[in-house]
Amino acid sequence: MQEHTQLSHKQINEDLLKGVLTVPKWWLPAVAFLSLVVLTGLGAFFYMVYHGLGVTGLNRPVMWGIFIANFVFWIGISHAGIMISAILRLTQAEWRRPITRAAEVMTVFSLIAALHTPLMHVGRPWRVLYWIFPYDFSRGIWPNIRSPFVWDPSAVGTYLIASSLFVFVCLLPDIAILRDRAKKPIVKKIYAQMALGFRGTPRQWKLQIIAGILLSALVLPVFVSVHSIVSWDFAVLIGVEGWHSTIFAPYFIIGAIHSGVSAVAMLMALSVWLYGLDKYIKPDHFDAIARLLIIVATTWFFFFFLEWVYALYTLESPEIALRELQAFQWPYGPLFAIFIITSFVIPVPMWLFKRVRRSAVLMFWTTILVNIGMWLERFLIVIPGLVRRTHMTFDWGTYHPSIVEILVVVETFAFVCLGMLLFAKVLPLIPLFDIKEGMVNRRLIKVGRRVIPATIREGLPHHYYEKKH
């Protein structure tokens, strides 16, 4: 199925390092604009720190607003990177090669963006230390490890450290290429330090290959645990209908994969347009990721359906009232309709058509729709759950996000885009050595009257074949 274009190593270096060794015309204006948005968001945050959380729309009973919805959204996006990279590496899927790096890097920036919002949400971020670290020996105050707010930092922190180290180790061979290609002595020196003296010996390559597989196998269980734990922030709370659900952990994970894999498809389309990487990211790659998305989206929809069935089957009036609020009452009803339409009804039937799957433009727009829907999904879990009317009438209220909250949320989107652009200016977004390995391992063979590319896979060590044959 894979289209075959044999490229020389020199050509691959030139193509994939173009964005690093030269400055594209659009790069500086894009970075300036995104930096402005990030600074505006940070300005809004400092305004909030100075004036207190009163400048947000948070008030009783809605004490968790779009900051928390945004946190869950970015944790979801972060799942794509490792999920795509780890599963495709473990299954030795050939189409992974141009995708893995960008997905892994997106994981790192998404996690940092995800950590932004709960830190800002607490109003006094430096006090987060009280929750997490047992340090206050003089007063005998200790964090409550039974609280999900201690589980969260341990899980997200583990995931962030693991994915950052994963990216770094897999970058070593490409940093070595940059060391050899960089023109300015100071830049060369920096890359030489970062490459740690990587030379490409069989031992180093063998460890690289094993690292990819071993780290994938280690990071996958962390990836599953992170969104489970994020879901338990809600699910372990007995008092809120709609949150206290046993299905939340798998439902959150599959939702995360849905939005995350969609984000990877968006990133692929942007890489093709911005960096002209159409020789490396081809319609075949979009086709493969769209097929994966059909399965993921359908599974996610099944879990979404089950979550509603479990809620309604109890026939408990508070639960039914909440569902009615989520789906039919203003302003949540229209948002609910947009959520369903954008995250499933439009994209999935479209992906059934080969023409859509193989089009970068259509894949870009359909996956944008998915992420609009998935952001709304998180909003619809967090906010209506708290807005619902309880027995205490003094506790009835609604929620409108303030401009401060909106600016901070927009800042997280700009931050991830800015981070990706800055990364792509310093290090390649497509793993060069992985692409070259694909070229080396691919040979043209004749089958009947056709000549097709065949891929050699590293399986058993060579001495096995020598003994057997």
Place this chain on the structure above:
Amino acid sequence: MAKRSVLGLYTEEDSAADALDNLREAGFEEGEYEILTGVPYPEGTFGEAEPEHKLYRWPLIGAACGFTIALLITAGTELAYPLITGGKPILSIPAMAIIMYEGSMLGAIIFTIIGIIFESRLPRIFMGAYSEKITEGHIGVTVTTDETRTDVAETALNKAGTDGEIIRGWK
């Protein structure tokens, strides 16, 4: 005696494999010569010995360390502030298990990374004889040996048809 390294560059896999054969014939031992490539080739492409490593031990040691530290933090924290809630035991196993799980995984991953770098024999301060052409697709065969034997190594490398001059460097 000072050691010196020499490097021959080849454009074809077969020539690099021949160079290794020539070196063996000339009496050089495994460990004295190395293949340098810009891309991972299937093991044994050049007839080189299979590198051995003990990487799989690293995550196990890391996981054990991470588990122990997480156990000490969680149990220690709960015992240091023994607040009984709802008549439940002080040590809450389900809550501890979450943090101990994350601690084990974090330990395993950090140790794996350290293991990868250590087993790859990195960081390497002196590059020895090296060429930037290696990351452009050339295959390098480098020999690190006593200064007196570099001529023999150069002859063996040249016999396989090097692309350009032999590059010399210090260990």
